[in-house]
Amino acid sequence: MFDQSKTYYFVTPVLPYTPDGTIDERQYRSLLRTFLQDIYIDAGMALIANPEAGEVFYLDRAEKRRVVEIAVEEAAGRVPVFAGVIDTTTAGTVAVAQDAAAAGADGLFVMPPIGALDVSSSWNADAYPEVFTDMLHAITASVDLPMIVHPTSSPTPGYGIGIPARATRTITEAIPQIVGWKMTYNYDGYRTLTRTLRGLDRPVKILGAAAVYFHENLATGAFDGTATGSWNYAREAMFEHIQAWNRGDLDAAQKIWNGGLAQLQEYVYADYSRLHIRYKIACWLRGLISSPDMRAPLPRPKQDEVHTLARLLTDTGLSVIDDDAVSSYLHASTAA
Structure with a gap:
């Protein structure tokens, strides 16, 4: 199903829950269908089941598999479905990848190892790329599917929260299954990684992640598609903005970007410790899910976030739920 020659706009959907904290399959299907028009x-448009925005780190193995099964069923072969694969051990990550393949995923969405500080907050990717490549080799030995990399790593001034350029080259050269690179970087890091990826001897898609940079990314041609959670709340405006760029209509693109979309994205991406809760609050405010609650220890909404996002969504021309529904949730949340 996946065609490397095509442009894909991968969405990383949030994951709705029932009041008792289990996955709400009905709402998840409904959310996916908004992207499958x-x-x-x-x-x-394409799907990534079990992304970070979908709280993959807080799902058990059975839940991860079920999420992929639902996404594959809803996609019904019409769009590619990549599946996030992660566990605290390499063996566990391989098992999750096997589950995803068995469930019918078209590709894998891979993340660097998690857990001990040796492989997470203190990992020096340039010096020790094998921390990641060893895990990827273990996956490909068992499941040979195309991969999109979600390259989060220790924050640095030059790159933000993305794997540095030298390590990126080493990893992509070692793993030919890599077909896309999610651009989690700050603006300067994005430019550096664009040159790195464009200099490879095979195509690896530059997939925009931080939608706050999309106007500039589209202007410079450093944009081969997306892998972002911003589709959860700004689907219509983002689509119109990208389509305007694709047809060369700069006036229309600027009008959309400066007509509220830039300010909305600037707020969502202003604090990465609140990024995914803001995705989910905004998705709820759009009426696409019934609650913005996430699994602890992920954070709870703040009243100021709810009100600010409601205003920014409205200013962008996007519909939101009524004030009574917002007040009811905030009252219940405060009482809890």
Whole structure:
């Protein structure tokens, strides 16, 4: 199903829960269907089941598999479905990858190892790329599917929260299954990684992640598609903005970007410790899920975030739920 020659706009969906904290399959299907309309399918929309925005780190193995099964069922072969694979051990990550393949995923969404500080907050990717490549080799020995990399690593001034350029080259050269690189970087890091990826001897898609940079990324051509959670709340405006750029209509692109979309994205991405809760609050405010609650220890919404996002969504021309529904949730949340 996946075609490396095509442009794909991968969405990383949030994951709704029932009041008792289990996955709400009905709402998840409904959310996926908002991205599976013909207009979006024709443009190249695609799905990533079990992304970070979908709280993959807090799902057990059975839940991860079920999420992939639902996404594959809803996609029904119309769009590619990549599946996030992660566990605290390499063996566990391989098992999750096997589950994803068995569930019908078209590709894998891979993340660097998690757990001990040796492989997470203190990992020096340039010096020790094998921390990641060893795990990727173990996956590919068992499951040979195309991979998109979610390259989060220790924050640095030059790159933000992405794997540095030298390590990126080493990893992509070692793992030919890598077909896309999610651009988690700050603006300067994005430019550096663009040159690195463009200099490889095979195509690896530059997939925009931080939607706050999309206007500039599109202007410079450093944009081969997306892998972002911003589709959860700003689907219509983002789609129109990208389509305007694709047809060379700069006036329309600027009008959309400066008509509220830039300010909305600037707020969402202003604090990375609140990024995924803001995705989910905004998705809830759009009426696409019934609650913005996440699994602890992920944070709870703040009243100021709810009100600010409601205002920014409205200013962008996007519909939101009514004030009574917002007040009811905030009252219940405060009482809890």
